Amino acid sequence: DDAEEILSAKPLQQPEQWQNDLVNWLISKPNGYFSDKVLWTKTEMGYNMHAAEDIPKDTTLMIIPQAALITSDGTDEECITISKMMKEYEKGEASEFYPYIRYLFGGHEGGTSTGLLPTTWSEPAKDLLKQMVGTDLYPQKFEKSQKRILVDCQQFIDRKELESMSKETAQKWQDAFIFWVSRSWSDKMVPILDMINHRNGKWLNVESTTAHSGQDIRVYALRDIKKGEQLWNTYNECLDEDCNYGRIKYSYITQHILMDYGFVEAYPRRFIFHVDAKGTDRNNKQFLVVEIDEDPEDPTKRTFEWHFRKPTDAQLHWIYNQLSRLKDMEFTMEEGLKALPDGHEKDTILAFYLAYREAFQLAMVHKDDDVSDNTFYPELPDEHEEEHDHEHEEEHDEEDDEEEDGDEL
């Protein structure tokens, strides 16, 4: 039904020239492949892809050869990936990555650039988000966590270049950093696979082999996909080493996706309530993790689950207080939103406010429910048991000392 709705609402878009160029570039590389069962589309989420016909489970949708990736040359140093993007940008049409670089830096509407992530929002928008989260909700101190790319990566930039850099070039570095945050697979930029948007739950329909094996990346149908269905990847239910073999699912959630990708995910959503059993300590890691989804029987209704543990009385008290605080600030939110121009910042803050309110509201309604049976927290493969468990978050939120720790859930 979803598929039919999408089809009738929006005719599948014929590729634009730059999309054709990008696909032609991909398939010109040894092993490069792009299925003719996939069509590009543009939605309010920027560019994306749809199934042009029914696609059976396991069908290969794309193969992205290693030669098409922009990497850190095995160093795991994002500054190298970012400076390589800049070098390719500066080469213009002579770049071997030109069709990809042209898309990234092209300022396409809906693409990912400065202005998308909360750290790069306007001051009034950041202020409103700060007011909304108050002292207790994540993200905290987010306005300070914007990486100063030219400072942090200075050892990777030619000194002369740095000294005489124009404002425009400095901005391109900042943009390249945002591309890395919102599109990379760890240290690697993966063209075309990075055009697929995120949604978990029953929507998720695309999977791929890892970018880190040195092999070409095979992108395939995770399940049967109906004609017209949007292709959905997952940004936090990935199963490879970057995602700690599936474990980041409960520690890198809706609030982090907002910070790193600039959108409030649709259902299912998971929230972490940063409050310990005594209701006071935000550094103790015994937090609450909740999941909200559409009710399969009636999509206008919601399901709610407690993962790992149920709230103590003190935690419930905290939830009640947060809900009251958010309700009480409705007028402030309305006024704050009115003062922002229509567009991404305004829509996103409102969506986040409503999402948090709903999460607290449902937590109160379901306060006596048992802990979920559906929590899926995979064992680490033997050889990785000793590894630290929250590399992924550290990578994205280095300066956020409020970050929760996956292995202490």
Ligand SMILES: C[S@@+](CC[C@H](N)C(=O)[O-])C[C@H]1O[C@@H](n2cnc3c(N)ncnc32)[C@H](O)[C@@H]1O
């Ligand atoms: C890896 S890119 C995906 C391709 C992107 N839509 C484009 O036009 O280039 C990630 C960005 O896509 C958008 N996006 C992905 N999934 C989304 C979703 N479920 N809802 C809204 N925006 C989404 C966000 O802007 C995010 O930062």
